[in-house]
Amino acid sequence: xxxxxxxxxxxxxxxxxxxxxxxxxxxxxxxxxxxxxxxxxxxxxxxxxxxxxxxxxxxxxxxxxxxxxxxxxxxxxxxxxxxxxxxxxxxxxxxxxxxxxxxxxxxxxxxxxxxxxxxxxxxxxxxxxxxxxxxxxxxxxxxxxxxxxxxxxxxxxxxxxxxxxxxxxxxxxxxxxxxxxxxxxxxxxxxxxxxxxxxxxxxxxxxxxxxxxxxxxxxxxxxxxxxxxxxxxxxxxxxxxxxxxxxxxxxxxxxxxxxxxxxxxxxxxxxxxxxxxxxxxxx
Amino acid sequence: xxxxxxxxxxxxxxxxxxxxxxxxxxxxxxxxxxxxxxxxxxxxxxxxxxxxxxxxxxxxxxxxxxxxxxxxxxxxxxxxxxxxxxxxxxxxxxxxxxxxxxxxxxxxxxxxxxxxxxxxxxxxxxxxxxxxxxxxxxxxxxxxxxxxxxxxxxxxxxxxxxxxxxxxxxxxxxxxxxxxxxxxxxxxxxxxxxxxxxxxxxxxxxxxxxxxxxxxxxxxxxxxxxxxxxxxxxxxxxxxxxxxxxxxxxxxxxxxxxxxxxxxxxxxxxxxxxxxxxxxxxxxxxxxxxxxxxxxxxxxxxxxxxxxxxxxxxxxxxxxxx
Amino acid sequence: xxxxxxxxxxxxxxxxxxxxxxxxxxxxxxxxxxxxxxxxxxxxxxxxxxxxxxxxxxxxxxxxxxxxxxxxxxxxxxxxxxxxxxxxxxxxxxxxxxxxxxxxxxxxxxxxxxxxxxxxxxxxxxxxxxxxxxxxxxxxxxxxxxxxxxxxxxxxxxxxxxxxxxxxxxxxxxxxxxxxxxxxxxxxxxxxxxxxxxxxxxxxxxxxxxxxxxxxxxxxxxxxxxxxxxxxxxxxxxxxxxxxxxx
Numbered sequence: 001x002x003x004x005x006x007x008x009x010x011x012x013x014x015x016x017x018x019x020x021x022x023x024x025x026x027x028x029x030x031x032x033x034x035x036x037x038x039x040x041x042x043x044x045x046x047x048x049x050x051x052x053x054x055x056x057x058x059x060x061x062x063x064x065x066x067x068x069x070x071x072x073x074x075x076x077x078x079x080x081x082x083x084x085x086x087x088x089x090x091x092x093x094x095x096x097x098x099x100x101x102x103x104x105x106x107x108x109x110x111x112x113x114x115x116x117x118x119x120x121x122x123x124x125x126x127x128x129x130x131x132x133x134x135x136x137x138x139x140x141x142x143x144x145x146x147x148x149x150x151x152x153x154x155x156x157x158x159x160x161x162x163x164x165x166x167x168x169x170x171x172x173x174x175x176x177x178x179x180x181x182x183x184x185x186x187x188x189x190x191x192x193x194x195x196x197x198x199x200x201x202x203x204x205x206x207x208x209x210x211x212x213x214x215x216x217x218x219x220x221x222x223x224x225x226x227x228x229x230x231x232x233x234x235x236x237x238x239x240x241x242x243x244x245x246x247x248x249x250x251x252x253x254x255x256x257x258x259x260x261x262x263x264x265x266x267x268x269x270x271x272x273x274x275x276x277x278x279x280x281x282x283x
Numbered sequence: 284x285x286x287x288x289x290x291x292x293x294x295x296x297x298x299x300x301x302x303x304x305x306x307x308x309x310x311x312x313x314x315x316x317x318x319x320x321x322x323x324x325x326x327x328x329x330x331x332x333x334x335x336x337x338x339x340x341x342x343x344x345x346x347x348x349x350x351x352x353x354x355x356x357x358x359x360x361x362x363x364x365x366x367x368x369x370x371x372x373x374x375x376x377x378x379x380x381x382x383x384x385x386x387x388x389x390x391x392x393x394x395x396x397x398x399x400x401x402x403x404x405x406x407x408x409x410x411x412x413x414x415x416x417x418x419x420x421x422x423x424x425x426x427x428x429x430x431x432x433x434x435x436x437x438x439x440x441x442x443x444x445x446x447x448x449x450x451x452x453x454x455x456x457x458x459x460x461x462x463x464x465x466x467x468x469x470x471x472x473x474x475x476x477x478x479x480x481x482x483x484x485x486x487x488x489x490x491x492x493x494x495x496x497x498x499x500x501x502x503x504x505x506x507x508x509x510x511x512x513x514x515x516x517x518x519x520x521x522x523x524x525x526x527x528x529x530x531x532x533x534x535x536x537x538x539x540x541x542x543x544x545x546x547x548x549x550x551x552x553x554x555x556x557x558x559x560x561x562x563x564x565x566x567x568x569x570x571x572x573x574x575x576x577x578x579x580x581x582x583x584x585x586x587x588x589x590x591x592x593x594x595x596x597x598x599x600x601x602x603x604x605x
Numbered sequence: 606x607x608x609x610x611x612x613x614x615x616x617x618x619x620x621x622x623x624x625x626x627x628x629x630x631x632x633x634x635x636x637x638x639x640x641x642x643x644x645x646x647x648x649x650x651x652x653x654x655x656x657x658x659x660x661x662x663x664x665x666x667x668x669x670x671x672x673x674x675x676x677x678x679x680x681x682x683x684x685x686x687x688x689x690x691x692x693x694x695x696x697x698x699x700x701x702x703x704x705x706x707x708x709x710x711x712x713x714x715x716x717x718x719x720x721x722x723x724x725x726x727x728x729x730x731x732x733x734x735x736x737x738x739x740x741x742x743x744x745x746x747x748x749x750x751x752x753x754x755x756x757x758x759x760x761x762x763x764x765x766x767x768x769x770x771x772x773x774x775x776x777x778x779x780x781x782x783x784x785x786x787x788x789x790x791x792x793x794x795x796x797x798x799x800x801x802x803x804x805x806x807x808x809x810x811x812x813x814x815x816x817x818x819x820x821x822x823x824x825x826x827x828x829x830x831x832x833x834x835x836x837x838x839x840x841x842x843x844x845x846x847x848x849x850x851x852x
């Protein structure tokens with residue numbers, strides 16, 4: 001029976017989806033911005049990990065440290081250049097601004113990296129549980145995902161900047177009255193969201209070959225997850241990620257793989273229409 | 284209301300009318316091809332403007348009306364042998380029907396949720412068409428060259444198609460103007476500014492949004508059929524270039540959304556820029572990045588677009604830049 | 606009776622916002638609706654004009670049950686509203702804003718006929734010289750007048766005014782009250798929510814009082830002012846209040 005191993009594999013991948021969706025939902029929760037550059041950032045994370053691995057022989061999991069730092073800084077840059085001016089201007093401006101950033105990244109990325117697929121030829125072995133074979137890359141990625149989520153949780157609930165982020169996300173005006181420098185908090189949040197996307201990309205790069213355009217597929221998965229779990233709901237993002245991963249493990253058994261996007265987007269539109277606040281409730 | 288006083292409309296109408304006339308008089312193939320592309324984008328951008336600029340509902344998937352309507356229209360003319368103008372109408376009507384169905388589901392969503400839904404719908408439509416057999420699967424449909432015979436051969440057919448497109452784009456301008464200057468259009472603007480208040484004032488928002496959506500979908504269906512007929516084939520990758528949805532959106536923003544002249548200016552400027560970039564050895568890979576940069580600059584600094592900026596800077600010309 | 610509200614209740618999840626509210630408005634009268642903050646006044650307006658349906662009860666307008674109809678259907682039947690938190694259509698001019706009211710209200714005028722009606726409404730509220738300005742450029746008092754003009758242009762049978770005096774300085778209040786008096790003199794039926802006691806007491810024919818979602822009093826202004834339950838709702842225990850006032 002192919003079902004169980006498929007689903008377990010899917011679940012492990014789902015951890016990574018969850019981290020990606022967490023990045024998207026964090027940015028929405030704090031500043032009501034839908035980051036349409038999310039996928040492009042994931043793709044950049046993939047490439048960063050790839051180049052560290054293939055050119056500098058850095059273990060992909062160690063390379064994540066560099067990805068984290070670079071992505072954080074990159075997020076600050078994007079916020080400062082593209083978003084700061086329009087954060088208060090309404091959803092259309094921010095949507096189009098992040099969208100423009102997406103186009104720029106993809107455009108430059110296509111020119112720089114072309115569309116030939118890259119692959120990280122890294123094997124971490126596998127563990128066998130009876131009929132189920134778990135790949136090392138999946139396990140390590142799931143562990144990394146859980147680790148990063150844990151650290152983020154600690155950051156948000158036990159550090160000052162983290163609490164500031166939660167305050168601003170609750171009520172920006174009130175937070176400002178309390179003396180919280182909300183603009184810096186927004187920059188930090190965007191940096192974190194970007195970082196999570198890039199890390200998820202880096203982990204995903206150990207699974208499958210990718211191009212600069214792969215980010216788009218993952219971005220749409222992130223949207224589906226966030227909408228399922230409720231935009232702005234972190235737990236929803238994580239659980240949604242696991243759910244989608246499992247679903248993706250299940251679907252190819254019953255229909256050709258090319259139908260997976262159709263099913264995912266059917267689900268997406270269905271949830272948006274029937275229960276736009278998501279199954280777990282949005283912010 | 285004296286129609287001759289509507290300078291804004293006449294400016295836009297005459298721009299298109301005279302451009303087409305010049306091409307027809309000069310009878311050059313290359314000029315016609317360039318003009319075809321520009322006119323096509325003007326038509327697509329102007330129709331998007333109806334739902335996006337006038338009504339405030341940003342549709343990231345506008346191209347699916349072009350693709351699905353165009354596919355269906357092409358099927359009508361290549362498999363069923365319909366004359367191209369009827370097939371185009373068929374394509375337009377199918378697009379309107381699809382807009383009605385999609386609209387029933389997604390128009391009830393507001394703001395960013397609507398935008399996201401249109402992104403999702405676009406992707407799903409693309410995957411669906413790749414898998415759907417009568418549409419030729421992922422290899423698409425090809426025209427039987429005898430289809431060109433009824434127009435006196437391929438060369439004549441291309442000119443005929445150009446004329447049809449020219450007329451269609453003129454029709455889009457007229458329709459867009461009629462919407463904008465009517466009571467219906469006032470209702471759409473009210474919906475854009477504050478939908479709940481508009482409803483409290485008596486605007487039937489659900490019905491009016493749907494009508495606007497249908498109108499915006501009909502013309503791309505017509506245009507798509509004509510485009511694929513001219514090319515002689517249609518494939519999913521071609522018909523649903525999601526990128527084209529985005530580029531059309533940039534055109535509307537660049538020229539000025541909500542204005543009649545905006546999409547014309549935006550489509551023309553963007554198409555020319557794109558044409559230049561693709562042929563330039565330095566920039567050919569960068570045109571997407573550059574469009575992104577243009578969009579970003581517009582959103583950050585000139586949200587009203589080129590025409591909008593002019594309108595504000597030179598209030599005396601307001602009536603011309605409608 | 607132009608409006609009959611019959612045992613209307615509204616529940617939001619665990620919160621009972623309105624409980625068994627019943628009252629009537631006669632044609633041509635001004636009915637004032639008062640009550641402490643949070644007593645459900647705006648919720649009642651929302652139920653009446655169709656923003657959301659009541660959980661229970663009926664709303665009858667000119668003999669027709671309009672309970673649960675969407676707000677645009679209610680507007681078309683001749684019920685117009687000026688909101689507490691002003692909601693101008695920012696990118697339209699003042700005149701265009703008011704024309705929306707005329708075009709989609711009771712009479713559903715064409716654009717051509719809506720323009721003079723809009724101008725008339727603007728004259729009534731004193732915004733004629735700002736007719737071609739964008740609505741977003743107005744100050745709060747002017748936006749309040751715009752709300753009023755929009756509602757008037759719809760030529761409604763019943764006008765719902767939600768705190769039209771809120772946020773105005775004493776001079777502006779006097780001006781607005783004069784406008785309301787003029788509208789009343791033209792024969793409009795008005796249901797108005799107001800906190801400025803002097804104003805609403807002086808202009809209303811009758812008053813109804815809400816407290817915690819329930820109707821606790823109704824009658825002439827004099828009757829209501831003397832009602833101990835009303836005093837208690839606003840100020841706390843009546844004897845204590847009397848003692849404080851005596852001191």
